[in-house]
Every structure is written in C-alpha cells, then in structure tokens.
Amino acid sequence: MIDPMDVVLVGATGAVGQEMLRVLEQRAFPVRQLRAIASPRSAGGTVTFRGQALTLQAPSASVFAGAAVALFSAGSSIALEWGPIGAAAGCLIVDNSSAFRMDDDVPLVVPEVNGHRIPPRGGAVVANPNCSTIQMLMALKPLHDLAGLEHIVVSTYQAISGKGARAVDEFERQQRALLAGENPPTEILPGVLAGNLLADWKHEPSGFSEEEIKIVAESRKILEIPGLRISPTCVRVPVRNAHSQSVWVRFRRPITRAEAIACLRAAPGVVVDDRIGPGQHPQPRQVSGSDAVAVGRIRQDLDDPQALSLWIVGDNLRKGAALNAVQIAERAFGVTPPTSA
Numbered sequence: 001m002i003d004p005m006d007v008v009l010v011g012a013t014g015a016v017g018q019e020m021l022r023v024l025e026q027r028a029f030p031v032r033q034l035r036a037i038a039s040p041r042s043a044g045g046t047v048t049f050r051g052q053a054l055t056l057q058a059p060s061a062s063v064f065a066g067a068a069v070a071l072f073s074a075g076s077s078i079a080l081e082w083g084p085i086g087a088a089a090g091c092l093i094v095d096n097s098s099a100f101r102m103d104d105d106v107p108l109v110v111p112e113v114n115g116h117r118i119p120p121r122g123g124a125v126v127a128n129p130n131c132s133t134i135q136m137l138m139a140l141k142p143l144h145d146l147a148g149l150e151h152i153v154v155s156t157y158q159a160i161s162g163k164g165a166r167a168v169d170e171f172e173r174q175q176r177a178l179l180a181g182e183n184p185p186t187e188i189l190p191g192v193l194a195g196n197l198l199a200d201w202k203h204e205p206s207g208f209s210e211e212e213i214k215i216v217a218e219s220r221k222i223l224e225i226p227g228l229r230i231s232p233t234c235v236r237v238p239v240r241n242a243h244s245q246s247v248w249v250r251f252r253r254p255i256t257r258a259e260a261i262a263c264l265r266a267a268p269g270v271v272v273d274d275r276i277g278p279g280q281h282p283q284p285r286q287v288s289g290s291d292a293v294a295v296g297r298i299r300q301d302l303d304d305p306q307a308l309s310l311w312i313v314g315d316n317l318r319k320g321a322a323l324n325a326v327q328i329a330e331r332a333f334g335v336t337p338p339t340s341a
C-alpha cells in the first residue's frame with residue numbers, strides 16, 4: 001500500500017489536463033491533495049476531481065512544495081519555466097510537451113516499451129513522447145523484438161483534439177459555419193479542417209513538418225536505434241478524437257501475418273483486431289476513450305516477405321498523453337492500479 005501523495009497538475013483545464021483528471025481518478029492514483037494549475041486567466045475558476053471542485057491556481061514555486069509528482073500538460077514554455085523549479089523542489093516531473101524530449105539527460109518513456117528508463121523517485125524530469133510516436137511504438141516494439149525493424153513508412157490521420165481544447169472548439173465552430181453557409185473561423189487553425197484535411201504543424205526548411213520530425217527523432221531515441229529509417233507524413237483529419245496511422249514496415253527477416261498477430265496479442269496495452277472486411281477495422285470513434293492501442297488490417301506485403309502493412313488507432317489524449325504520463329508516475333512510485341482500471 002503506497003501512502004497518498006500530493007500531486008500538481010499543470011494545465012488542468014486543457015484537453016490533456018482534463019483527461020489526466022479522469023485517468024488519475026479511474027486508476028485510483030493515491031492522491032492526498034491535487035493542486036490544479038492553469039494560466040493566470042483561469043486562476044480562481046474550478047475543475048472537478050473525485051466529485052469535488054478544485055480551485056485553479058496560476059503557477060508559482062510554492063505549488064510544488066511537498067508534492068511528490070507534477071504532471072505537466074501546458075506546453076513547452078511553461079515546462080521550461082516551471083519544470084526545473086518543480087524538480088528542484090523534489091517533484092518527479094512528467095512533461096507532455098516537447099521541451100525536454102530530446103534532452104540527453106531526460107528519459108523519453110513509453111512504459112511498455114522502455115519503462116526501465118523511469119527514474120525511481122522524485123527530483124527528476126521524465127518526458128512523455130508525442131502522441132503519434134507512442135501509439136506507433138506500442139505496436140512496433142513487440143514486432144521489433146520479434147523480427148528487427150529495418151524501415152518504417154508511416155502516414156498519420158490525426159484528430160483535432162491533438163491540437164488542444166481551443167482547436168477543438170474552433171473545429172466545431174467551423175462545422176457549424178459550413179452548415180450555415182458562413183465563412184468558417186480560422187484563428188487557431190491555419191485553414192478549414194471541417195470537411196477537409198490539413199497539415200497544420202510548423203514546417204521545417206526541409207519541407208517536413210515538426211510533427212513528422214518528432215516521430216523520427218523520438219522513435220530513434222526510445223528504441224535506441226539512432227539510424228532507424230522512418231519516412232513520415234502527418235495529416236490532420238476532421239475527427240474529434242483518436243489518431244489513426246497507416247504503417248508499412250520492413251523487417252530484418254521474413255515475418256508472416258499470423259506471427260505478427262500472435263506477437264501483438266501478447267503485447268501489453270495492445271488489442272488486435274484481425275477481422276477482414278468492409279468497415280472491419282479499428283476506428284477512431286470506437287477507440288476513443290480506450291486505454292489500449294488497436295492494431296488491425298495486418299497484411300503481408302504483396303511482394304516482400306519481410307514487410308507488413310498495419311492500421312494503428314490510439315486515443316491521443318489517453319495513451320498518447322494522460323494515461324502514459326500517469327503510468328510513468330505509477331512505475332516511479334511503485335503504484336499498482338486496480339485491475340478494473
């Protein structure tokens with residue numbers, strides 16, 4: 001039995017922060033006091049945890065005093081400003097932004113993939129990978145252990161919740177505007193997503209988007225394969241929640257559909273959908289709200305016995321962010337969630 005601890009949640013009003021509150025409650029994380037932090041704009045408002053209204057505070061050094069863990073989901077600048085202050089106060093910082101992910105001294109962790117990198121207690125920073133990286137590696141790491149990854153070609157179909165609460169709101173207003181025959185608003189998004197597709201991330205001079213580069217760099221770091229070949233294309237789709245990915249992957253040795261299915265069935269946090277037929281595959285509407293990453297449409301390549309095609313769907317707010325962060329805290333403090341969680 002672990003003693004209840006004080007927990008700081010930075011970004012408590014956001015898309016990930018709201019999911020964090022649900023995950024902490026559902027997994028009965030041993031919270032003595034939850035300190036809910038948001039921007040100064042939201043200070044004095046409330047969020048709900050275990051049926052109680054918690055008053056929101058703006059960040060300050062005092063909120064970390066005596067806390068065991070601080071879960072951050074407020075973006076990179078807030079993480080860079082307050083993460084080191086929280087760590088110096090003795091908290092384990094688990095950060096969802098990209099601020100620390102590629103820092104050599106900071107573990108970048110998916111517990112099912114490289115949980116051995118989690119430091120045992122407080123006073124350290126652990127980075128949560130990008131949501132797309134997490135769900136892809138949940139499926140590919142077990143297959144890597146079986147047959148050795150050689151080249152990954154991934155195309156993503158990413159939900160709007162991955163861009164935060166204000167983007168979800170704008171997307172819904174865009175949908176209503178289109179139905180009303182009005183001009184859709186584009187203050188948050190760089191274009192119209194309703195009824196459309198967008199690559200809405202910042203782009204680098206190479207032409208790749210930041211999201212694409214994150215999948216490559218983060219996967220290499222987590223798997224500890226610096227030269228792994230990964231060819232990404234990231235696209236935002238007009239889906240509210242749960243990211244989908246089409247993945248073609250070549251291995252170092254031949255691998256069959258049956259071997260891949262057996263391997264993924266044994267993988268923690270993965271569910272296999274081996275149905276074949278129209279509409280018979282993991283879908284964001286069904287996977288949204290689930291903890292497990294769903295893998296379906298597992299196909300042997302038509303010409304290459306060393307390659308497979310897969311369809312991977314995961315809830316970006318849960319396993320892609322909040323759940324992964326809480327699992328890191330659980331592992332660090334030896335907390336076992338109830339089997340029903």
Ligand SMILES: NC(=O)c1ccc[n+]([C@@H]2O[C@H](COP(=O)([O-])OP(=O)(O)OC[C@H]3O[C@@H](n4cnc5c(N)ncnc54)[C@H](OP(=O)(O)O)[C@@H]3O)[C@@H](O)[C@H]2O)c1
Pocket residue numbers: 010011012013014015016017037038039040041042043058059072073074075076078096097098129130131161162163164165166316317320321
């Ligand atoms: N959405 C996803 O699927 C996902 C997945 C993986 C990682 N992430 C990462 O997680 C982080 C949060 O994403 P999100 O989607 O939850 O964003 P979001 O919905 O926009 O939420 C941002 C949160 O940060 C808070 N915040 C903003 N400025 C602040 C300040 N000066 N001080 C303290 N808090 C401040 C906001 O509070 P107010 O409400 O007061 O503005 C809000 O609670 C980002 O780094 C994102 O890249 C997101």
